[in-house]
Amino acid sequence: MTTSQSDHTEAGAQRSMDQHHHAFELPRIPELLRHALPRFVEGVIAPVAVFYAAFALMGLNGGLAAAVAWVYGGLGWRLFRGHGISATLVLAALGVTARAGLAAFTHSAVIYFLQPTLGTLLVGMAFLASVPLRRPLAQKLATDMVPMPEAFLAHTRVRQFFLRISLLWSMVLFANVTLSLWMLFNQSIGMYLWVRTGAVAALGAAAVGVSVWGFKRCMRHVSRERAAVGALAA
Structure with missing residues (x-):
């Protein structure tokens, strides 16, 4: 093999390697939505609906109890279906329990909703x-x-x-x-x-x-x- 042929082969190999390093496929938007939408409904819409329905019918303590029941019901459903429960989910459940307990003790719904808002503030500061x-x-x-x-x-x-x-x-x-x-x-x-x-x-x-x-x-x-x-x- 001549020097020019060798150089051409090496250049081709380098371009192939570069293409390999740079080539990846971003999931399509419909696929992302199908993946995210059920989690959004389960994690955002349903808890709001459950809390507000119980709050309207039974007052603050009823809403807090329903919110806690929703979280632990979700954990139980994952166990029933044979899905693992991550440490993050357990910590989230304990966090909701502590928030609900403090809100019930102080008779203030503000306390219940204030903590996640402060958490959002901290995340925003981390991004910045x-x-x-x-x-x-x-x-x-x-x-x-x-x-x-x-x-x-x-x-x-x-x-x-x-x-x-x-x-x-x-x-x-x-x-x-x-x-x-x-x-x-x-x-x-x-x-x-x-x-x-x-x-x-x-x-x-x-x-x-x-x-x-x-x-x-x-x-x-x-x-x-x-x-x-x-x-x-x-």
């Missing part, structure tokens, strides 16, 4: 802090859901994208907290539950849409750039 640290939290969460090649993640455009999306999500979460606190202290529990839940869901859906659209656009730019580099190397 990850931007100047150049360790975007959005990238960590995205790679947990969709494995991505290290070469792709190291691309400058990709890193900039995840920094901007981390900033976006921090703003979304802060808006969530602001709306939640205002409604919690100024509106009825019914208004808080339904208007706040709908508004937060709409805001989150819009942010997800922007994130997915931006990521697809980023992928197209990176793919075109790699194709151009490959064409020049050939």
